[in-house]
Amino acid sequence: MKRLAILGSTGSIGCQTLEVVRAFPRDLQVVGLGAGNNLDLLARQIQEFRPHLVSCASAPARGLVPIPSECRWASAEEMATHPDVDLVVMATVGRAGLAPTLAAIAAHKPIALANKEVLVMAGEVISQEAQRQSAPLLPIDSEASAIWQCLRGEGQEVRRIMLTASGGAFRGRSPQELERVTPQEALQHPTWKMGKKVTVDSATLMNKAFEVMEIHWLFGVPWERIQVVIHPQSIIHSLVEFADGSVKAQLSPPDMHLPIQHALFYPERRTNLSLPRFDPLASSPLTFEPLVPERYPCFTLALEAAKRGGAWPAVLAAADEVAVDLFLTGRMGFLDIYRLVAKVLERHKPVENPSLDDLLAADAWARETAFAGVR
């Protein structure tokens, strides 16, 4: 029986993680649930899974969620480090995952990591600490999971990662059209059902730049060996080229349950007949297209910030979080996401070898500056 603490349990990945738990009642047990603001859903999840620990981002809201007597409130950090927890599922979004991830690492807990912004903000610190504390980081992201699966049993030098990207909701649209697209349109991802933030980040390809960073830090692959290629079908979740030129790919229908389950049971693979199955005939043709950087200015901007290092990626992630929120709430247009993030990055004053506090300060500064930028 593997005991899980799920942070971000009411989000898209959190809910799908709980569906995997339902499929394996004898193997997986939920001992902790942590949510943001969706208190109704959290209450229902508590009733169903009867965790020992519950956390909630908004402390005053606690009074609104009834909990059974065997259950108590805790902080996200306490949950991520509790002795009863065998695996921490970080299904939060944005900055929220940073402190509990670091706490879990310090407690030597394996972490199933969906919250890629944690690695964007503080990839160097997180990956070094995870190694130092022997706390494995098990990616849930489908592309990172694909690469992880392709690397299994290899222990070989990687010549090239081909990270696939669907191209998002607006692949092929002209800049003129993009100026006028609505949040509703941006949330129609062509292949994946995901949370709102990541769906918009997929439309700008900001998300793909975040994945480049995730892969760089998780697998220690140099920037110049990570290539992004558009693959509109989202069946091939990424490809790895080894020293001899052999390429391995991982394929499956676009469904997050598989990479979630893979991280929960690693190194085992469990039969789960409720997952959709790959059908080569139905999946044909599988196509690739070049990534045209001019179409996705956020991608280029983000990668530049990543390569600069320091607190640049933290500023990037924070500004993007604000910008996507402003777009989703109708306060600015789609192309303004790029403009706002670029403006915040321009004003950032570089920090050499930032500490965690420096990163959090840069994050706070970037949020403030982003909000000020639209006001």
Add this chain to the structure above:
Amino acid sequence: MKRLAILGSTGSIGCQTLEVVRAFPRDLQVVGLGAGNNLDLLARQIQEFRPHLVSCASAPARGLVPIPSECRWASAEEMATHPDVDLVVMATVGRAGLAPTLAAIAAHKPIALANKEVLVMAGEVISQEAQRQSAPLLPIDSEASAIWQCLRGEGQEVRRIMLTASGGAFRGRSPQELERVTPQEALQHPTWKMGKKVTVDSATLMNKAFEVMEIHWLFGVPWERIQVVIHPQSIIHSLVEFADGSVKAQLSPPDMHLPIQHALFYPERRTNLSLPRFDPLASSPLTFEPLVPERYPCFTLALEAAKRGGAWPAVLAAADEVAVDLFLTGRMGFLDIYRLVAKVLERHKPVENPSLDDLLAADAWARETAFAGVR
């Protein structure tokens, strides 16, 4: 320094193996060369690689090939078992590989196996013996190599193998057209440069049935879990589905040097910049089509023989070897390959638990019967 004995050195795989050796002069050394009838080429190879041992199928021909003083003639079996040999490359075609393969296994030698008919004829004996004698069988066949690479580090139950097939030279041709095709046309494989026998076997899909058997015996995958799918581009060399539904695939441009090199250096992967490199954009689209059994009667016939077991597959392989030769030398038509092999199989008297001698007898009987069938 890994010391190789290459049996079948003048054939397509043999020559390509020597090209890999040329690329790694400090890591690979040829200590034995064995050929069939191409004495001119054998003589040139001996001059270049200076092996200690040389073998030749036609003993009287030995006088025609000059060998240096440090070199001596040997039998294929002696070469396959010699203490100086670290790895035996079985690049022979048809029945010729059987005895030396068994000899190499008995001497606990790792075998890089291209000669799949060995596993077709005697898969059960060979795979059992290889396990018992701890003599690893390292497949060179591109599809088997792909599956082997996908299985690396998994140690998991395989739910399904998707073995890809180009469809051969005559994909899409009508039976009427097939009646009249020439050997020259059959030898024009759409994607692979290979030896004559295997190129014709690819056109009938007999080769794909042989690969199903190869995979069944090499990896212990039940017949019903091996599915063949047409993939005309020959870029995805096969796919493996695991218990959780995750699929892994191996991809590379169609070029035998890569799987040869993989078998020679396993478990290492060595940089070889002379190998063609996978380009996702140039490879797009990758397509799959169903295998229509009516179009490839040899495939169905062969799989039935495989599942019956006993000496049926040995009869199949022998009759096919004769039939392909008769077609290539213009003595019968392309569709006669199926007719002749079916006729020979019809006349076979089943043997329960055949010994190796039984298999060799069945092989000899099948050859005789096939020849008699056209006379």
